[in-house]
Amino acid sequence: MSVRNYRAVVDMGAEWFIRSTSVVILLVIAGFFLQMASTALPLFKEPRISLAEVESAVATPVVSEIPRAVRDTGSDSPPLLVTSDLSITGFEDGIVHGFLRTSAHSGADLSAARGAVTSFSIATGLPSISYASTIANGGYVALFSADGFFQLGKINESDSAKLFPPVRIPRHDEVLSTPGKRSWLLLAGDKIHHVHLEASEGGLIAVPLLEYRLDGPALVVSNVGLTRHFVVADGESRFSLYKLGQAKSRATYSAGASLSQVEKIEWNGPGHVDVFRVNGALERYRIDNFLNTLDVGDLLLPKHYEGYSEVTNTWQPEGIAEGVEPKYSFLPLLWGTLSSAFFALILSLPVALGAAVYVGYFMTPAYREIIKPVIEMLAAFPGVVIAGLAMLWLAPRLQEFVAELIGMFVMIPVTVSVLAMLLGSRVRSRPGRYFSRRLPLLLVPILSGALYGGAWLGSFVDAHFFGGSLVGWLAANRGVSVSYFNGLLVGLALSVATFPVIFSLAEEAIFSSPNSAAAGSLALGASPWQSFVDGVLPYAASGIVAALMLGLSRAIGETMILLLLSGNMPLLTVSPLEGIRSVAATLAIELPEAAVGSSHFRVLFLAALMLFLLTFAINTIAQLVKRRWHHRYGVSA
Amino acid sequence: MFRRRLSLLTLQCVFLLAPPATATSEVLTFVGSDTMSRLITAWGEEFRQKFPDVVVDIQVTGSAAAPPALAERVANFGVMSRPFGDGELVDFMRRQGFMPEGMVVARDSLAVIVNHQNPVLSLSLEQLDRIFSQGRLCSGLPSFTHWHQIGSGSLDIEEGGSNRDRPIAPLGRTAVSGSYGFFKNTVLCGGDFHPRVAELPGFAAIVRAVSQDSGAIGYVGSGFVDSSVKAVAIESRIDGLQTKNSSSSASQPSPLKRDLYLYLAVVPGGAGSVAECAFLRFITSTAGREILIEQGFSPGEVEASGVIENVCP
Numbered sequence: 002m003s004v005r006n007y008r009a010v011v012d013m014g015a016e017w018f019i020r021s022t023s024v025v026i027l028l029v030i031a032g033f034f035l036q037m038a039s040t041a042l043p044l045f046k047e048p049r050i051s052l053a054e055v056e057s058a059v060a061t062p063v064v065s066e067i068p069r070a071v072r073d074t075g076s077d078s079p080p081l082l083v084t085s086d087l088s089i090t091g092f093e094d095g096i097v098h099g100f101l102r103t104s105a106h107s108g109a110d111l112s113a114a115r116g117a118v119t120s121f122s123i124a125t126g127l128p129s130i131s132y133a134s135t136i137a138n139g140g141y142v143a144l145f146s147a148d149g150f151f152q153l154g155k156i157n158e159s160d161s162a163k164l165f166p167p168v169r170i171p172r173h174d175e176v177l178s179t180p181g182k183r184s185w186l187l188l189a190g191d192k193i194h195h196v197h198l199e200a201s202e203g204g205l206i207a208v209p210l211l212e213y214r215l216d217g218p219a220l221v222v223s224n225v226g227l228t229r230h231f232v233v234a235d236g237e238s239r240f241s242l243y244k245l246g247q248a249k250s251r252a253t254y255s256a257g258a259s260l261s262q263v264e265k266i267e268w269n270g271p272g273h274v275d276v277f278r279v280n281g282a283l284e285r286y287r288i289d290n291f292l293n294t295l296d297v298g299d300l301l302l303p304k305h306y307e308g309y310s311e312v313t314n315t316w317q318p319e320g321i322a323e324g325v326e327p328k329y330s331f332l333p334l335l336w337g338t339l340s341s342a343f344f345a346l347i348l349s350l351p352v353a354l355g356a357a358v359y360v361g362y363f364m365t366p367a368y369r370e371i372i373k374p375v376i377e378m379l380a381a382f383p384g385v386v387i388a389g390l391a392m393l394w395l396a397p398r399l400q401e402f403v404a405e406l407i408g409m410f411v412m413i414p415v416t417v418s419v420l421a422m423l424l425g426s427r428v429r430s431r432p433g434r435y436f437s438r439r440l441p442l443l444l445v446p447i448l449s450g451a452l453y454g455g456a457w458l459g460s461f462v463d464a465h466f467f468g469g470s471l472v473g474w475l476a477a478n479r480g481v482s483v484s485y486f487n488g489l490l491v492g493l494a495l496s497v498a499t500f501p502v503i504f505s506l507a508e509e510a511i512f513s514s515p516n517s518a519a520a521g522s523l524a525l526g527a528s529p530w531q532s533f534v535d536g537v538l539p540y541a542a543s544g545i546v547a548a549l550m551l552g553l554s555r556a557i558g559e560t561m562i563l564l565l566l567s568g569n570m571p572l573l574t575v576s577p578l579e580g581i582r583s584v585a586a587t588l589a590i591e592l593p594e595a596a597v598g599s600s601h602f603r604v605l606f607l608a609a610l611m612l613f614l615l616t617f618a619i620n621t622i623a624q625l626v627k628r629r630w631h632h633r634y635g636v637s638a
Numbered sequence: 639m640f641r642r643r644l645s646l647l648t649l650q651c652v653f654l655l656a657p658p659a660t661a662t663s664e665v666l667t668f669v670g671s672d673t674m675s676r677l678i679t680a681w682g683e684e685f686r687q688k689f690p691d692v693v694v695d696i697q698v699t700g701s702a703a704a705p706p707a708l709a710e711r712v713a714n715f716g717v718m719s720r721p722f723g724d725g726e727l728v729d730f731m732r733r734q735g736f737m738p739e740g741m742v743v744a745r746d747s748l749a750v751i752v753n754h755q756n757p758v759l760s761l762s763l764e765q766l767d768r769i770f771s772q773g774r775l776c777s778g779l780p781s782f783t784h785w786h787q788i789g790s791g792s793l794d795i796e797e798g799g800s801n802r803d804r805p806i807a808p809l810g811r812t813a814v815s816g817s818y819g820f821f822k823n824t825v826l827c828g829g830d831f832h833p834r835v836a837e838l839p840g841f842a843a844i845v846r847a848v849s850q851d852s853g854a855i856g857y858v859g860s861g862f863v864d865s866s867v868k869a870v871a872i873e874s875r876i877d878g879l880q881t882k883n884s885s886s887s888a889s890q891p892s893p894l895k896r897d898l899y900l901y902l903a904v905v906p907g908g909a910g911s912v913a914e915c916a917f918l919r920f921i922t923s924t925a926g927r928e929i930l931i932e933q934g935f936s937p938g939e940v941e942a943s944g945v946i947e948n949v950c951p
Binding site: 136183198200201205306316333392476485570572593596 | 780784804814833836839850
């Protein structure tokens with residue numbers, strides 16, 4: 002084989018290798034996408050009820066004969082110094098009976114000393130009690146009266162009970178405690194009222210949260226285990242599955258009118274509901290896809306969550322305590338990601354583009370060869386290093402120097418504008434002299450002076466109008482809450498990360514655009530700036546837009562800076578002085594602990610998918626813009 | 639020619655990938671809680687003095703990382719500041735077919751810390767609920783947002799504090815942390831944290847932030863409290879009697895006291911490895927207990943010794 006043939010074969014091989022690599026990369030991207038989508042999308046499956054088996058003549062399980070009492074203790078009590086188990090044994094005509102068991106660790110001896118059991122009987126003010134239950138925080142009893150009253154009692158060991166004033170709630174026939182014992186369902190004909198506890202000036206009060214409207218009067222309502230779902234059987238042999246906090250039923254099954262009435266519904270392990278009929282028949286129903294599924298509304302719409310006193314968008318996944326409603330609102334996370342990227346670009350874009358224009362077009366090549374690698378060295382800092390430095394050095398100083406920073410931000414453009422006004426005509430008349438290699442050296446002291454002056458102005462204003470602490474003044478007088486970890490801090494750190502990316506690409510685009518148009522324009526007497534704007538910018542614009550987009554992608558995908566500096570607070574505020582929580586940081590925090598296949602896990606993958614689509618869209622836009630410019634100016638940069 | 643270069647390359651790769659060969663070395667891998675990281679590190683160092691062949695590898699993320707690591711058998715010990723959850727047990731059973739062995743090896747308390755400029759000396763659990771909670775199920779009262787709302791005119795306030803106008807900036811751990819869950823269950827009655835509670839990835843970060851922000855308050859493992867911050871006393875009720883305890887010392891009772899666990903996966907009827915058993919015996923020895931107390935924990939060896947007899951016959 003001749004050398005020539007050999008090389009041709011090698012060339013062909015190389016070409017095929019490169020082609021196949023790009024195909025592999027595309028496949029990997031598609032694979033990532035499919036993996037994320039297939040993990041996330043089961044989240045939106047529709048629940049379904051179906052009949053699994055029917056048995057006739059089964060004895061209904063015996064219900065213990067304590068008169069409509071709840072025999073639950075105050076959940077698994079946390080290892081408090083003083084723990085108390087509250088039990089209610091019964092109630093009649095406005096009097097509740099029960100006992101309170103306290104145990105205490107005494108002194109340095111850590112073995113639990115069993116405390117006394119105190120039994121109590123409280124005469125409540127209520128005319129009659131239809132239902133009583135303990136609540137999740139222990140020590141409290143919730144008392145219901147069917148004529149529409151609710152009363153809360155606090156039982157403690159020294160003085161037997163403290164009763165809170167009764168509050169009005171909707172009239173009802175029956176009460177059902179929801180899992181977690183933080184709220185109750187009041188059954189009233191074809192309506193079910195969801196009542197929960199809210200904190201207020203006078204302590205906990207019961208407030209209607211939501212109303213579930215049924216198609217017909219409910220016969221039996223039963224919790225589906227601890228899953229925050231309940232099943233309603235109505236008079237027309239229809240079963241509906243409801244989710245707590247969601248007014249519309251999630252699934253309905255029509256059993257046909259021929260069957261006799263329902264006596265009792267029991268949750269029987271994962272996915273099965275046993276329905277006992279009055280005539281002794283047992284039907285076993287399967288409920289599919291109701292666990293670990295959500296509606297889109299849960300992710301995007303503001304909700305009145307159980308136990309909250311207002312309608313909010315918040316992110317707080319599965320609680321550790323049983324039966325607590327998980328909160329999966331994407332809005333605070335998306336807002337955190339976008340606002341932090343916005344802060345970063347606001348800070349880094351003017352500087353990066355200004356530097357790119359100067360270094361790429363005006364600066365003497367000899368200087369450029371020094372300054373460009375120096376600036377690009379910034380890109381060598383990994384996000385975690387920037388975050389660590391910002392945490393150690395910047396964070397403690399930021400609150401003190403907010404006024405000075407604002408002064409600097411104001412002073413730089415003001416100085417530049419004033420200089421331009423003063424010197425502009427001279428520069429235009431004798432461009433060669435001023436756009437010289439000495440210009441940067443001249444600008445260094447002027448701009449440093451401007452920075453110093455800005456800082457001085459800031460501290461002067463701070464000292465004379467805001468009592469020396471702008472942040473403290475804002476907090477005290479304007480009610481602005483200021484966090485130690487905040488958007489400004491994140492923005493500053495992120496701008497350090499995005500600055501070299503934007504600078505480097507934009508500078509490269511400007512420097513490598515063809516020189517002929519600018520040279521011609523200069524030769525015809527245009528000023529360097531005019532030549533730049535008309536002769537270079539059109540060619541470089543696509544590259545500059547691409548630089549901007551890549552900077553944006555970097556800011557959106559950055560994880561460590563946000564994880565360490567944002568405070569990870571899922572807030573929806575415009576103030577840059579408050580904490581934020583980004584999608585990427587949330588993924589970093591929560592993915593390791595989310596159980597595979599749980600709704601939390603799926604929601605996180607949906608967030609990852611969203612992040613991917615966001616950066617994908619940004620990159621696509623960058624490509625499209627680039628292509629358009631190329632088309633118009635016929636360059637291939 | 640070409641082929642020889644290739645083989646040389648592969649050889650180099652093999653050399654680079656192969657672990658350093660020491661004949662008898664065994665690696666003990668610990669995965670889990672940040673609270674116990676300093677304790678395990680201190681134990682590990684002392685243990686290495688006696689058993690130089692054993693390499694101690696500690697991976698700190700949070701208690702939630704321990705069960706999966708143990709179930710995958712990539713860790714010898716799961717280090718947890720809370721017991722296994724039900725879901726985690728089920729998951730472990732499904733993968734391994736038996737229950738993990740767990741033991742209480744130490745007890746510690748969470749301390750609530752504030753800045754030195756903060757005049758507050760003590761807080762009740764109810765006040766903590768009003769600071770940290772969104773729903774405030776424990777106290778049932780409105781949120782505290784500024785420091786001047788707390789304890790005005792009470793004895794629990796030092797003279798001359800300068801942060802009274804500051805908004806309260808609560809700090810906590812991320813949800814991976816066992817302390818996050820413990821605080822949530824104990825202080826918030828299982829309710830939600832307020833969205834304004836910052837979630838930081840480590841106790842050291844909380845201590846640093848609290849030492850620098852006069853409005854901050856945070857909860858940390860008592861071993862992390864140092865002179866840069868002030869631990870406030872937590873008030874609790876025993877039989878109607880108001881008592882105050884400084885939660886900074888583990889030897890005094892505190893409402894925020896909890897057990898710390900080591901978990902290991904041992905096949906029923908089988909035994910732990912030599913190194914695992916040696917480590918367990920070491921931490922329950924006098925030397926181990928001294929280190930434990932030195933690090934600000936109190937011993938919990940009563941339960942540990944029983945497990946050790948089972949695991950290491």
